[in-house]
Amino acid sequence: DNKDLVLLDFWVSPFGQRCRIALAEKGIPYEYSEQELLGTKSDLLLRSNPVHKKIPVLLHAGRPVCESLVILNYLDEAFPSAARSLLPSDPYARARARFWAAYSDKVYELGTKLWKLRGEEERAQARDELVQVLRNLDGELGDKEFFGGGEFAFVDVAVVTFMPWLPSYERYGGFTVKETAPRLAAWARRCGERESVAKSLHSPEKVDEFITMLKKFYGIE
């Protein structure tokens, strides 16, 4: 295995999965290092990301790169001869891709509130905001095959890892993706046919079990 590249990760993390999909798409070998997050974090993780103490962290020749989208950008720049790039070459297209990839984090941020917040009002607010985020993503995708246009690229990698979480968000939030963002739902199925995606994502059932476990862990009914 390639000691030069180590990914500190957590099996169900959509942020870590972004990196796994990018590395697979680019054909870059690396060592996967599963981290303990709910118990005692490893010294390696705490040393590598002392600011956020979060995964994913990419260790490249021992030097830590933190934040999933920063890692995706870094992979394009540090491995220019890899099988493919994820960002387009045009500066304006790159700017738009970075905007939408960063925006998609809201899916997870708001979705988490649906199962974590105790107040009915706060949950309803989070639901309404999440529905709007999904509508905006659906609008940006439009009738394109992928967010990257004709090819699966940067924004697609950023967004697709949240898809297995949506069935749980639908149930906790009381909405359907089919009605809210039908083109996004179809796009998610298309992405799931790619090997890099299929081998990195877990099933909605597994994700839902994980959420149930987290609710118990946090003592949320």
Ligand SMILES: N[C@@H](CCC(=O)N[C@@H](CSO)C(=O)NCC(=O)O)C(=O)O
């Ligand atoms: N903005 C960051 C988010 C990473 C993150 O939330 N990592 C979580 C696991 S996935 O939900 C994490 O490491 N949590 C540990 C903790 O919060 O203690 C990114 O894009 O990399």
